Amino acid sequence: xxxxxxxxxxxxxxxxxxxxARRALVxxxxxxxxxxxxxxxxxxxxxxCAQCGYPGCRPYAEAVAAGERLDLCPPGGTxxxxxxxxxxxxxxxxxxxxxxxxxxxxxxxDCIGCALCIDACPVxxxxxxxxxxxxxxxxxxxxxELCIPACPVDCIxxxxxxxxxxxxxxxxxxxxxxxxxxxRCEGACPVDLKPxxxxxxxxxxxxxxxxxxxxxxxxCTRACxxxxxxxxxxxxxxxxxxxxxxxxxxADNARRHSDARNERLARQAREQAAHRAERLRAPHQWQ
Numbered sequence: 001x002x003x004x005x006x007x008x009x010x011x012x013x014x015x016x017x018x019x020x021a022r023r024a025l026v027x028x029x030x031x032x033x034x035x036x037x038x039x040x041x042x043x044x045x046x047x048x049c050a051q052c053g054y055p056g057c058r059p060y061a062e063a064v065a066a067g068e069r070l071d072l073c074p075p076g077g078t079x080x081x082x083x084x085x086x087x088x089x090x091x092x093x094x095x096x097x098x099x100x101x102x103x104x105x106x107x108x109x110d111c112i113g114c115a116l117c118i119d120a121c122p123v124x125x126x127x128x129x130x131x132x133x134x135x136x137x138x139x140x141x142x143x144x145e146l147c148i149p150a151c152p153v154d155c156i157x158x159x160x161x162x163x164x165x166x167x168x169x170x171x172x173x174x175x176x177x178x179x180x181x182x183x184r185c186e187g188a189c190p191v192d193l194k195p196x197x198x199x200x201x202x203x204x205x206x207x208x209x210x211x212x213x214x215x216x217x218x219x220c221t222r223a224c225x226x227x228x229x230x231x232x233x234x235x236x237x238x239x240x241x242x243x244x245x246x247x248x249x250x251a252d253n254a255r256r257h258s259d260a261r262n263e264r265l266a267r268q269a270r271e272q273a274a275h276r277a278e279r280l281r282a283p284h285q286w287q
Contacts, residue, residue, distance in 0.1 A: 036065045036088075043083045045247070046254040047075040048122035049144030056122065056258065064088070075099050075143070102158040103141040104148070106134050110155035120150035123257040142254050171202075171232030179226055188223035195220040195230050202233040207244060211237040 040061035047057070052072035054060040064070060070084040071094040081092045104125070106117070113131040125141040128134030138161065148156050185195035191213055201208040211234050220230045 037061050039087055040064050040084065041255075043076075043080055043087060044073060044251075045075045045080065045142070046251040046258065047142035047144045048254065048258045049075055049142065049146060050122075051075070051144070057255075069094075071096055101161045102143045103138045103161050104136045104143065104145070104156050105159045106136055107155040107157065108133055108135075110153050112153055112155075114152060116150045116152065117147035117156060120146045122146060122261065123254050124261050125257070140253065140257055142250070171229040171236060176228045177226040179224075179228060182225060184223040184225065185220035185230060188219040190217060190219060191215060193220075195234075198234055198237060199228065199230060202237050207241055208237065209241065211241065214238070 037058070041058055044057040044061060050056065051074050052060045054063055060068070060072065064084065070088070070090060070092040071081050073080050074096070077099040078096050079098075081094070081096055084090070085092055106126075111133055113128065113133060115128065115130045115134070117134060118126045118128060122144060123140050123142055125137045126134055126147060127137055143158060143161075145158065148154075148158070179196065179199055181196060183196065185199075186193075189195055193210060193213060198208055198211055198214075200206075201211075214231075214234045216231050216235065218231050221228070221232075224230060
């Protein structure tokens with residue numbers, strides 16, 4: 001009898017330990033999955049356009065983490081596909097065109113103030129009220145196009161975003177020879193940069209933030225025996241870095257506005273539910 005009780009106690013203890021271990025493993029797996037989703041969200045453009053077939057960037061990120069295709073984000077284009085491939089170690093096996101950076105514009109003469117576009121905008125980029133003229137806030141607009149089908153009078157159009165950073169002149173490398181790694185450019189640099197590494201970044205399409213310290217004195221270009229226009233390349237690198245920072249800034253703004261909108265809608269839904277519940281509890285007060 002005593003032996004049976006001991007064995008039963010041991011079995012119960014083992015079962016409890018296995019259950020606790022399983023729960024800990026599940027929590028760890030959930031945490032890892034959550035970290036992957038966060039990393040994917042950071043790559044997406046945060047346009048919240050639903051062109052991927054999901055109601056926003058985070059739902060699509062969750063689907064990608066679960067195995068969804070990587071090439072369903074038209075606003076992200078090849079940049080997002082390449083970033084997701086590197087992040088997840090998967091191949092998209094597709095060709096996507098580069099997206100056109102555009103914003104919505106309301107033709108004021110045709111706007112009837114119906115406010116349907118305001119409800120459709122996922123980032124609160126349209127200002128106005130019912131029966132009043134509406135206007136798009138370009139700084140917030142992600143060009144998702146969701147407002148266009150919502151407009152009953154077709155008074156919304158997409159236009160190229162103004163104020164874009166213009167491309168710098170192309171480096172004059174037509175007659176240049178390949179880099180021989182002589183190191184003369186590095187010795188000539190007065191701010192202790194590594195021009196050779198920056199040249200590699202330019203050639204490979206990478207980003208090197210140290211290029212922002214370049215004062216464009218042309219000392220490295222003059223020292224290069226291969227005749228490479230290093231300063232021209234570094235100007236292009238600065239432009240590339242500036243464009244990436246602007247893209248990230250817009251994505252962060254869109255994410256904040258989208259989160260604020262979703263929070264507001266959820267709060268309104270809770271308030272409406274509470275109001276309905278109150279009416280059901282005391283119907284005589286509303287008669």
